[in-house]
Amino acid sequence: MTLLIVIIILALVFDYINGFHDAANSIATIVSTKVLTPFQAVLWAATFNFVAFFIAKYLIGGFGIADTVSKTVIAEFITLPIIFSGLVAAITWNLLTWWLGIPSSSSHTLIGGFAGAAIAKWASFTVIKLSVITKIAAFIFVAPLVGMVVAMILTIGLQWSARRANPHKADSWFKHFQLVSSALFSIGHGLNDSQKVMGIIAAALIATHIQHPEIGAGIESVSDLPSWVAFACFTAISLGTMSGGWKIVKTMGTRITKVTPFEGVVAETAGALTLYLTEFLKIPVSTTHTITGAIIGVGSVKRLSAVRWGVTQKLLVAWILTIPVSALIAAAVYFTAGKLLY
Structure with missing residues (x-):
């Protein structure tokens, strides 16, 4: 029971860190x-x-992304030390990339840590649901690509619509519109990222039900998840966002391309639409990847040279490394501390 409580606390700590790590998005x-x-x-x-909590609970009526995350590892192979090791690895990678100012994916470090610890425990890749992880990994490229294409279409469409507008007035309008587009993206961020932590807590409660039914604290599926879990996860990410993440704000807001209010509206709207699509598909994606792709799309329409491709290449390398590095960190944590928790 003590380890379950520690895992829930660690999951909420990760959710909080995710909030300030991804606030920049x-x-x-x-x-x-x-x-x-x-x-x-x-x-x-x-x-x-x-x-986003109220939208997920009362409008959407479910937490599909949480269900997907909880099924990363086959249920009978999930143990509490595996989840503990995965969370420690995810927190470590998130703090490291935040310190370095790299907008990496909190989603993928969580998935990588969870899967890596399970593989380390059972010394086999058969314990993970490869189809789920492959789909999530594919969206390392698909999500920013969709964000980029949507941003390019919106940029061209809005430029044509506002072609006769007074530039000063148009700039003023788009400053007001940015409040709306930023809110839309923040809702998408909350919907996507909070559910990932819900999925991890659900996995811990399912493992408790299977391995320690005498405790009486477990659940059989995500649909049985207590309401307080969702409320706590959405609260934690909101508090984390309030803490900010200024190093990553600088990278996202200025280093990829110079962003005007018009371009900000387009990037945030494109990013939000992409996140809503993945919510519908129940695929956990990186809000970081999504908004980065949208910003690149906006800059590319202006001119290809407006995008600082050197920065973009470094980000891409970090994205690709996130899952395997997180898995290796989780494996190391499991071998050094996880076995002591049984």
Whole structure:
């Protein structure tokens, strides 16, 4: 029972870190265009992170992404030490990339850590659901590509629509529109990222039900997840967002390409639409990858040279490394500490 409580606390800590690590995704453009101050921006984003809870629970009526994450490892092979090791690895990678100012994926480090610890425990790849992990890994490339294409289409369409507008007035309009687009993206961030932690907690409770039924604290499936879990996860990510992540804000808001209010609206809207699509498909994706692809799409329409491709290449390398490196860290944690927890 003690280890289960520790895992739930660690999961919420990861969720909090995810909030300030990924805060840049929804506020970078709105801060870099000076529509809101950094403090106002994080409050704005945190509010809509939490609004996502009510949308998921009462409008969507379920937490499909949480269900997908909980099934990364085959249920009978999940143990609490595996989940503990995966969470420690995910927290380590998130803090390291935050310190270095690299906008990596909190989603993929969580998946990589979970799978890596399971493989280390059972010394076999058959314990993981390869089809689920392959689909998630594919979206390392698909999500930013979709965000980029949607952003390019929106950019061309809005430029044509506003071609006769007074530039000064148009800039003023788009500053106001950025409040809406940032809110839409923050809702997508909350919907996507909070559910990943819900999925990990669900996996821990399912493992408890299978291996320690005498405790009486387990569940049989994600549909049995207590309401407090969802509420706690959405609250934690909202509080984390309020803490900000200024190193990554600088990378996202200025280093990839220079962003104007018009381009901020397009990037955030394209990113939000991509996240809503993946919510419908029940695929956990990286909000970081999505908004990065959208920002690249906006800059590419302006001119290809407007995108700093050297920065983009470094980000891509970090994205590709996230799952395998997180898996290796989780394996190391399991071999050094996980076995002591049985």
